Amino acid sequence: MYIKKILLAIVLLGMVGLGIFSYYVYHTILAPNTSFSSETKEVFVKTDASYLDVIEQLRPLVKDIESFDVVAQKKAYANHIKAGRFVLKKGMSNNDIINTLRSSNQPISLVFNNQERLEDLAGRVSKQIEADSLSLLQTMSDSAFLVENGFQPATALAMYIPNQYEFYWNTSAETFRARMLKEYQRFWNEDRKARAEKIDLTPNEVYTLAAIVQKETAKVDERRRVAGVYMNRHKRGIKLDADPTVIYAVKKKNGDFDRIIKRVLYKDLETDSPYNTYKYAGLPPGPIAMPDISAIDAVLNYEDHDYYYFVANPEKPGYHKFAKSLRQHNNNRQAYVRWINKVGINR
Known part of the structure; x- marks a missing residue:
């Protein structure tokens, strides 16, 4: 009888111990x-993050x-930190959190467009991936890479086709650049290259002209016509006389790309810069901005017409009046000047 009581006590203690252990396991490993x-x-x-860095990030997120x-020590996570973007869900247990941090690096959608310079692009991209703007700019400006892939410092921006791309957050500057080169090569497929050759322009020249077209008009349905004007002038060796190139030249000369210039003055036309197409014939040395794909394709498929001039149309905001002769253009231009004077656009 005495032995039975001892055995019963042992069993009860074992059950209590098992219950305590089960509660501990559940609370530590499996509980939210x-x-x-x-x-x-x-x-x-981050790529070089320590276990303590991760702990500090998680401290405000866990109870x-x-x-x-x-649990992290038991599962050896502390010695196997993975870089990346991880998404924790409400109610996750320690086990769930660690499994997520070990193997569920989530991609991000990286978007860029309308950047005027590599510096702007580097800054835009650095806000979306781990690589900082300085490392991105240095990598994108690397002279050996540019020469090897058919670019120059002035045309380096042309390698970046504006779009939405999927990347892992912990992408390095070199990885980003390599991916963009592949996207550039994919974009310039046989069809687009054939179209560029047909209009006697290189892909980089198409990109350069597309940047001017986009700066001239935000109306996608007008871009082919604007591109046709510039191609008519370019083919005849007439200076492009593009206001956006003058604005870019003024900003570049003054080192002030944040400045907003709404109106080109006569003195601006004298700015001595290869980007000033009022002063120098031909295309600028490189793009004055990053054009949309629609602007690139507008150049490749420019409208065939006899227009050589255009000016903003006050009667149809955002659009332009086109002219075949200088006399007609001057009449259109005078109407435009009267309008901007009336509304008070000075600079």
């Missing part, structure tokens, strides 16, 4: 341990950082 109220939270782990640390 998030403290945020939203459905998800992003965690960005019990000590229990997380216990």
Whole structure:
């Protein structure tokens, strides 16, 4: 009888111990341990992040950082940190969080367009991936890379086709550049290259002219016509006389690309710069901005017409009046000047 009582006591103690152990395991490993109220939270782990760096990022996101640390040590996560963007879900356990941080690096949608310079592009991209703007700019400006791939410092921007791309957040500057070169080569497929050759322009020249076209008109349905004007002038060796190139030349000369210039003055036309197409014939040395794909394709498929001039149309905001003769253009231009004087656009 006495022995039975001892055995019963042992069994009961074992059950209590097992219960305590089960509760500990559940509470430490399997119980929900998030403290945020939203459905998800992003965690960005840098390439050189330490375990302590991760802990500090997680501290405001979990209820019990000590229990997380216990499980992380047991699962050897502390010695195998993975860089990337990770999405934690509300109600995750320590086990779920660690599994996510180890193997669920989520891509991001990287978007860029309308950048005027490599500096602007580097700054825009650096806000979306881990690589900083300085490393991006240095990588994109590397002279050996540019020469090897048919670019010059003035045309380097032409390698970047504006679009939405999928990247991992922990992308390096070199990886970003390599991917953009592949996208450039994919964009300039046989059809586009054949069209560029047909109009006697290189892909970089098409990009350069497309930048002018886009700066001239925001109306996509007018871009082929504007491109046709510039191609008519270019083919006859007439100076392009493009106001956006003058604005770019003035900004570049003064080193002030943040400045907004709404009106080109006569003195601006005398700016001595290869980008000033009022002063120098032919295309500028490189693009004055990053054109949309629609502007690039507008150049490749420019409208065949006899227009050589155009000026903003006050009667149809955003669009232009086109002219075949200088006399007609001057009449259109005078009407435009009267309008800008009336509304008070000075600079």
